[in-house]
Amino acid sequence: MSVAFIFPGQGSQSVGMLSTIADENPEYGEIVTSTFQQASDRLGIDLWNLVKNGPEAELNLTKNTQPAMLAAGYALWQIWQSKEGVIPAVLAGHSLGEYTALVCSEALDFSDAIGLVASRGRYMQDAVESGEGAMAAILGLDDEAVIKVCEDTAEESGRVVSAVNFNAPGQVVIAGHSDAVEQAVTLAKNSGAKKAIKLAVSVPSHCSLMESAAEKLAKKLESINIERPVIPVINNVHVTIENEVDSIRDSLVRQLSHPVRWVETINKMAAEGTKQIVECGPGKVLTGLNRRINRQMPAHAMFDTATIDKVFEELS
Helix, strand or coil, X not given: XXXXXXXXXXXXXXXXXXXXXXXXXXXXXXXXXXXXXXXXXXXXXXXXXXXXXXXHHHXXXXXXXXXXXXXXXXXXXXXHHHCCCCCCCEEEECCCHHHHHHXXXXXXXXXXXXXXXXHHHHHHHHHCCCCCEEEEEEECCCHHHHHHXXXXXXXXXXXXXXXXXXXXXXXXXXEEEHHHHHHHHHHHHHCCCCEEEECCCCCCCCCHHHHXXXXXXXXXXXXXXXXXXXXXXXXXXXXXXXXXHHHHHHHHHHHCCCCECHHHHHHHHHXXXXXXXXXXXXXXXXXXXHHHHCCCCXXXXXXXXXXXXXXXXXXX
């Protein structure tokens, strides 16, 4: 049975995530707290205290969210390894989650990756003035219709707005300048979208406004050691498996200003023999998306003691 593990990105974080694991299972809890201690040591902040106690606004700062989500996903992966669970045939991550996948594949060192994603978060936040960028979810329109809405809006306004996350059939996220996103939301509704909802984020990820952040990330990546993955990782940008170090670096840089092709990622897994998918990280956002993408392929979410044990039993 071929299994894939996937890792969520920003948006799945919450105050208190993984905290019940530390309370309910001492063995699992030791792995969680040890992982977050490593991250805290690298960053010079008490990341575990922030995750457990908030404040939420501080956790939701991009520079904090990214290392917190990476640490959470990697902690769950280490718990899975401690149980000697099935080794997945392939890995992938949604946006930031791709870094977690690369750590779990042993392509990136965990401590290096924590510092890297914290820098990535700062670069993204610095790329656009506060209030200048926005994202919105468009529901009920096909991909081509959303792309056209963005193209028409960008042409009319002279501002940046584009489709950036192809998350599931009929669910596409757009990003760009705040006024252009507002205009595109109105046009999408007029074009038949069931819903068009602005997201509670300030950074317009995966659009051309992130090009300055991508340039800084490229320089940062020059100093980061990357190895060939021991488990294949499907990247967001090309929906391909890259094993060469330079190709991995290039994909991570391009990812900042290019769309996340999640539907294609899940369909690639299915086409190449994946029978079950496990979401390894806080929440179950990706599990919901995956069930919409491919209803025939079982999708599991693993985010607390009960779900860890349940997934282990189901895949054993």
